[in-house]
Amino acid sequence: MTARLLVTGAAGYVGRRVVQLAASAGYTHMVRTHHRTIPEAQLAGTPNAVDLCDAAQVAACFEAVRPQVVIHAACSNRSEAAIVPSTENISRAAAAAGARLVHISSDTVHDGERAPYDEDAPTGPCNSYGRAKVEAEQAVLSLCPAAVIVRTSLVFGIDPLDHQTRWVVNDARSGKLVRLFTDESRSPTWVDTLAHALLELGNIDYSGVLNVASPISLKRWDFGMLMFDLLGISPGPNVQRALLADSGMERARDLTLNVSRAQSLLQTPLLTPHQAVQKIRAGS
């Protein structure tokens, strides 16, 4: 594939894996952006330091790279203030360049009270991250309407461990209290599944929202136990079942996504967490 690919957020969890898998998806010309965190030197592609909140820097990057496909994997709940401005800048630049934009959004655009959610379900975020992701989706739809907006959920992997699992594992090992909710459901999505789907979507003529996640959801507790088992950890008494309803936290209860549209559209199989764990164990 000769399309020039631009991946944002190459030092981030999803962006790094997209960059690693781009060559196997056939992309041979790739530029990857980073911000303050410098990705490992051996990562594929040409590095480009860009503050995506700076419109002039984004325009200069597009001018230099002339991308045909852009996968916007930068700016997450760990950089919430950057979500909307970076997406506005990327969307404007992609539209002006006539580039195919693949934007990543989140199940947290929903309220958690009306699952399962298909692509057309009304949004209703219950926290500031979800509100920023809704605003970013609206920016993509208005500034770059040909783009695809990929809603995903709880991205996990072990090489390296995703942010959330690393935090749970570290606390579990150090004896800190770990409370895993038995009344909160998400659709944990293997980072390889997501990365393959994002790369495939770079070459598919589909516009608008698409749910790309595990076809089944799990309770936080059950997902935690699956990850402990995969990592060979026997949780001690400091790992406890908890109820979201008792926690007073502002979190959505059930964010199960209906992924039937993506299952018909994509060749990339959307694996359940158990199928992904089997693959991880098999080393593939």
Ligand SMILES: NC(=O)c1ccc[n+]([C@@H]2O[C@H](COP(=O)([O-])OP(=O)(O)OC[C@H]3O[C@@H](n4cnc5c(N)ncnc54)[C@H](OP(=O)(O)O)[C@@H]3O)[C@@H](O)[C@H]2O)c1
């Ligand atoms: N991880 C999940 O469970 C999950 C679930 C649903 C949706 N998503 C979405 O998936 C996407 C990727 O998430 P992730 O977990 O891979 O995020 P991440 O690991 O936190 O990485 C985000 C990257 O964005 C970069 N960034 C932040 N501000 C920037 C700026 N102003 N200019 C340029 N780069 C900037 C960060 O660079 P620095 O390190 O230098 O700040 C970081 O490398 C996000 O859109 C997120 O909302 C993630």
